[in-house]
Amino acid sequence: MSGFRRSSRVVKQTKELKNNRAVSSIQKKRNKNSVAQTTKEIVEKIVKQDEEKNLQKTAITRQSMRKLDNRPSILYFMDKDAHLEKAIEHFKNQDPKLAAYLNDKLLLKYRSRLSRHSAGLVNAFRCLGTAIIYQQIHGKAAASIESRFIQLFTTLSNGFPTPEQVLEKSIEELRSAGLSARKAEYLRDLAAKFKDQTIQPEHFESMSYEEISKQLCSVKGIGQWTVDMFLMLDLHHSDILPVGDLGVRKGIIKHFGLTIPSNCSKSKVFPAPDQMIELTRCWRPYRTLGAWLMWQIQDIKVVGEDAHAEEIV
Structure with missing residues (x-):
């Protein structure tokens, strides 16, 4: 159990x-x-x-x-169709303080720059080659190097070597003019891109800001600042604002009475590019002349305007 x-x-x-x-x-x-x-x-x-x-x-x-859309609002050429006069009237209405800078002396100076050559007859290779030579060098020193560079070539058709002639020179030969190895490389790359038609200057007059920028920025040593200088000073485009230019930035601070913030570090850009674009909106479509005036109110010399330029932008 x-x-x-x-x-x-x-x-x-x-x-x-x-x-x-x-x-x-x-x-x-x-x-x-x-x-x-x-x-x-x-x-x-x-x-x-x-x-x-x-x-x-x-x-x-x-x-x-x-x-940050800094593209030109419209393409005018400052040396054509009385656009300088139209720009002056525009500034009188939109920014009288800016218009007041344009005294007879500055107007004569700007007209002289416009009359140097027609935008359609620019020797683009020379302009861009000179821009490379002048990069980060004191004006007189750069002019001396450019002179020695030109002297490397025995036959010149218009006072400056052709792309083909530059390509015939080695880096060492180009350096003998006082160029750095890097600048010699840049000049050869510029020449190569002109020769193979990567850059097509014959079409510049009908090309947009973006199209020209794309072609030129394909060259070693050429960035947007160099492109903007070329468009402003050589092709005479009317609505270029070089936000990367220190002189223009300082001019905008002075013109608009800006105060640099106390907490703004040396490495920080002031005013920021978007601020520059917004502040100068009223200058459109003639920001090129406005930017040029930002240099003038600080007595900054521009390449080609003074043979004895002390400061180059």
Whole structure:
């Protein structure tokens, strides 16, 4: 009898153990499913947050691009169709203080620059080659190097070597004129891109700001600042604002009476490019003349305007 009871207890305990194991297994599955569901929700939440961040970044980028849209509003040539006179009248209406800078002396100086050559007759290779030579060098020193560079060539058709002639010279020969190895390389790259028609100056007059910039910036050593100088001073485009030019930036600070923030570090650009674009919006479509005047109110000499230029922009 006692054996039967023990057997019954064993059977009962075995059943309970099996039931407990079954319950435990079910619970584990539930926990596993719960963890999986929670993980899935967390991943979905992270993905959603990332998507929202990307959308915000895209919106900010688009907004910044709109703010930083420094493209000319329209293409005029300052040496044609009385656009200088139109620019003066525009400034009188939109920025009388700017117009007041244009005294007879400065007007004569600017007219003299415009009369140097017609935009359609520019020797683009010479202009850009000279720009490379003058980069980061004092005006007189740069003029001396350019003179020695020209003297390397025995026959010159218009006072400056052709792309083909430059390519005939080695880096060492070009350096003998006082050029750095890097500038010698830049000049050869410029010559190569003129020769292979990467740069097509014969089409400049009908090309847009973006098209010309793309061609010229393909040359080693030429960035947007050099392009802007070329468009302003050689092609006479009317609506160029070189936001990367220190002289123009300082002129804008002076002209608009800006105060440099006390917490503005030396490495921080002030005013920022978008601020410059916004402040000079009223100058459009004649920002080129406005930028030129920013140099003049600080007595900054521009290449080609004074043979004894002390400061070059």
